[in-house]
Amino acid sequence: MTSGPVVGRATARTRARRLALALGGGLALYAAHPPLELGWLGLVAVAPLAALARDVGRGPRPLRTGFGWGLLAGLAFFGPLVEWIRFIGEWVAWPLLATSQALAVGAFVAGLAWWGERGEATDRRGRLVSGWWRPAMVTAWWVALELMRSHAPLGGFPWGVLGYTQADGGPVLQVARTLGVLGVSAWCAAIGSCVEEAVHRARTALVGGIPAEGSGRAQMVFDAGGVPLGAVLVLLVTAVLVGGDPPEPTGQVVDVGAVQGFDGVVSPAPGSNRALSTADGMLETTARMVAEGGVPDVTVWPESAIDADTDRVPELAQTLRAGLALLDGGPLLAGMVADGPRPGTSYNQLTRFSGDDLEREATYVKRRPVPFGEYVPYRRYLDWFPPLRRTPVDRLAGDEAVAMAAGPARFGALICYDIAYRSMVRDAVAAGADVLLVVTNNSSYGVTAMSDQHIAFSRLRAVETGRHVLHAALTGVSAVIDPEGRVTQRTGHFQQSVVRVELPLVEDTTPAQALGGLVGWLAVALAAAGALTRLMGERGVGRGPAARMAWGRGAG
Incomplete structure (x- = not known):
């Protein structure tokens, strides 16, 4: 007679528990990134998601159920993380981008729930033994999915990668110097999975364990969770050892002035437009820089400083000549738009x-234009969609990394979105860059967290390469970043400013430069091996009691 209400209450409790884990994990991931930048949460944010997958894996239909709850967690993460996209893509861009990225979190929870708790067993006192394959799978699947969504579709979208939560001096940041940003992700995911394993073991011992003679239940719980927590300590200590020291500078420096010259105000003068107002602002701010501190070795005008082809707009060519005159002939590294080989490009x-x-003595062409922001993929099929009419011209991609010689330095040239891709930066260093230069125009996103999230990419790239990074923005935020990932200068949004700095040059490379994407592909291999063992077990490899003990409980 009471079975119905009892089952109903149990189901409600299960849903509430899963809801709390999904929202807790998703919101912890969000809070670990800018704007909140609570980097310590990045060390444990995977733990609620691993616990969610464990819970779902013990019930029916783990793949479908796990994907649904994981998708909710992903939306709680990416929804607020990328809300700035609504400024450029009308209402439709925000939910589409957030949902496309949340699919990876859904796949993570679903896959881990399907994989189950293989290798887990209990001893005669009810304490969990073995089970270390599961933390390994948590780490491998998380990193593998980050790698995949950073590369596909349409070149991928690396925003929200777990390693960037450590950009603000997190305890495992320096791992990037050896293993790259995905190595930092792996360290964070491993720590989070060990925390979840410790809680799970302690809870199992508390609920069903039998204390050893002469010890209490509290000691039993501590013993159960102590080993995974010890692993957390080992991971934190080895992060320092793995990171090592950055390469030594050569002793040479380059005096650079990065001009943040556009405050977002378009001149009301007859015939003025945004391109002319931007160029005028650059010229005015450059004049103040020279008057206050003299002519630097190299001057930088950021992305879109010259926002139309000077061969077609003589007023912009005149402003550019005036800027070069202020600089006694340069050199000037200017972000500009050039007409393509055919109309509409x-x-x-x-x-x-x-x-x-x-x-134009040397040119670097942006290698990763932003899909739907700078070009429309499959335009012939999608041009009917009204929001895409905001992108009437397709920006064409470059195909070559450039270390641009200017003054005593060779600048690894990167434009905006390029800095999000480790391979783009690695190519620039391989081409001979001894300092990195990122020019960007984030004005379309307003005063949002996008700029701080963008700078987090530059901070990780500085650690990965051992180079100083000059992050030069048209309207802010501009920054100078040292090889430890520290921001040593910074401007605000929509203010005319100059970043003037002497940057030490570095020629030696880091282990991350040599290892490339090894960590990500190792994670893919381990995740694939785990999936294969799951499939083998599902097909009846070892069906006896001993095999079930080895394969674990809760196979789903």
Whole structure:
């Protein structure tokens, strides 16, 4: 007679528990990134998701149920993380982007729930023994999915990678110097999974364990969770050892002035437009820089400082000549737009000028234009969709990394979105860069967390490469970052400012430069091996009692 209400209450408790774990994990991931930047949460944010997968894996239909709860967690994470996209993509861009990225979190929880608790057993006192394959799988699957969503579709979207939570000096940040940002992700995921394992073991001992003679239940619980927590301590200590020291500078420096010249105000003068107002602001701010501190070795005008082709707009060419005159002929590294080879196309590029003849002495073309923001994929099929009319011109991608010589330095040239891709930066260093330069225009996103999230990429790239990074923004935020990932100068949003700095040059490389994407592909291999063992077990490999003990409980 009471079975119905009892079952109903149990189901409600299960749903409430899973809801708390999904929202807790998703919101912890969000809070670990800018704008909140609670980096310590990045060390444990995977734990609620691993606990969610464990819970779901003990019930029916673990794949389907796990994906649903994981998708909810992903939306709680990516929904607020990328809310700035609504400023450029109308209402439809935000939910589409957030949902596309949340799919990876759904896949993580579903896959881990399906994999189950293999290798787990209890001893005669009810304490869990073995079970270390599961933390390994948590780490491998998380990193493997980060790698995949960072590469596909349409070149991928690396926002929200767990390793970036450590950008603000987190305890495992320096792992990036040896293993890259995915190595930092692996360390964070491993710590989180060990925390979840410790809680699970302690809870199992508390609920069903039998204390040893002469010890109490509290001691039993401590003994059960002590080993995984010890593993957390080992991971924190080895993070320091794995990171090592950054490469030594050569002793040479380059005096750079990065001009943040556009305050977002378009001149009301007749014939003015955004491109002309931007260029005028750059010229005015450059004049103040020279008046206050003299001419630097190299001057940088950020992305879109010259927002149309100077061959087509003579007013912009005149402003550029005036800027070069202020700089006694340069060199000037200017972000500019150049017309493409056919109508409806253009290039987003960084160009070196000197003298007064506007000869484009060296050029880097952005290699990762933003899908739907700078070009429309499959335009012939999608051009009917009204929001895409905001992108009438397709920016064409470059195909070559450039270390642009200017003054005594060779600048690893990167434009905006390029810095999010470790391989882009690795190519620039391989081309001979001894300092990294990121020029960007984030004005479309307003005063949002996007700029701080963008700088987090530059901080990780500084640690990975051992180079100083100059992050030069048209309207802010601009920053100078040292090889430890520390921000040593910073500007605000929508204010005319100059970042003037002497940057030490570095020629030696880090282990991360040599290892490339090894960590990510090792994670893919381990995750695939785990899936294969699950499939083998599902097909009846070892069906007896001893085999069931080895394969574990809760196979789902």
